[in-house]
Amino acid sequence: DVKVTQSSRYLVKRTGEKVFLECVQDMDHENMFWYRQDPGLGLRLIYFSYDVKMKEKGDIPEGYSVSREKKERFSLILESASTNQTSMYLCASSLVPDTEAFFGQGTRLTVV
Amino acid sequence: AQSVSQHNHHVILSEAASLELGCNYSYGGTVNLFWYVQYPGQHLQLLLKYFSGDPLVKGIKGFEAEFIKSKFSFNLRKPSVQWSDTAEYFCAVNLNNDMRFGAGTRLTVKP
Numbered sequence: 001d002v003k004v005t006q007s008s009r010y011l012v013k014r015t016g017e018k019v020f021l022e023c024v025q026d027m028d029h030e031n032m033f034w035y036r037q038d039p040g041l042g043l044r045l046i047y048f049s050y051d052v053k054m055k056e057k058g059d060i061p062e063g064y065s066v067s068r069e070k071k072e073r074f075s076l077i078l079e080s081a082s083t084n085q086t087s088m089y090l091c092a093s094s095l096v097p098d099t100e101a102f103f104g105q106g107t108r109l110t111v112v
Numbered sequence: 113a114q115s116v117s118q119h120n121h122h123v124i125l126s127e128a129a130s131l132e133l134g135c136n137y138s139y140g141g142t143v144n145l146f147w148y149v150q151y152p153g154q155h156l157q158l159l160l161k162y163f164s165g166d167p168l169v170k171g172i173k174g175f176e177a178e179f180i181k182s183k184f185s186f187n188l189r190k191p192s193v194q195w196s197d198t199a200e201y202f203c204a205v206n207l208n209n210d211m212r213f214g215a216g217t218r219l220t221v222k223p
Contacts, residue, residue: 004155031209040121042202043213050209090156098144098163098206103156 003027004104006091012110019078021107023091030096032074034058034066037088037106049074081111116205118214125193126222133188133217135203145186146204147177148213156202162186173197195223 007022045058119134160171
């Protein structure tokens, strides 16, 4: 089974802090994604990566950056956390373009 | 950019009732279509997918979906729901690695 692991289930951070969300997948997938999930809005794509050191902006990249130094790991960085970034963050991976995505358990981030 | 619309935000059914959840997308080209489910406290998992071929696809747990190209729709159905189907359901469209999700439909099945 594909396993996508997010480093934390719950995080509480203060406004202005730099926040790192880590995601690791164990199936040698090329593509990795970061989404945020908010009630009534579904999943919105923040960034995705189709190869090591490659990244593409999604719908809502402002306030976020990403890092993919190794194929299995995709990190989401909140440069200066704000309260409007309180949300559930989901990481996903897929083998090739246009195929199904496999999701992690999610990280519920609260910024106070 | 393509978009995905799910018509119902919250659906409440009794056990054994039939289910149909609507999904429409905006892009007119060739897309791959998915339904994902998120059970309470669990991660999103794939219910079923359509890439090509027979427009009626069957997924896990008795779910099926029909792709109607002329209507840009990919509706999810189940003839008889169970209490354990209580979850949130997301329709998704993937084109060239651009995976877009609908807002989700929360299904509550009363025992």
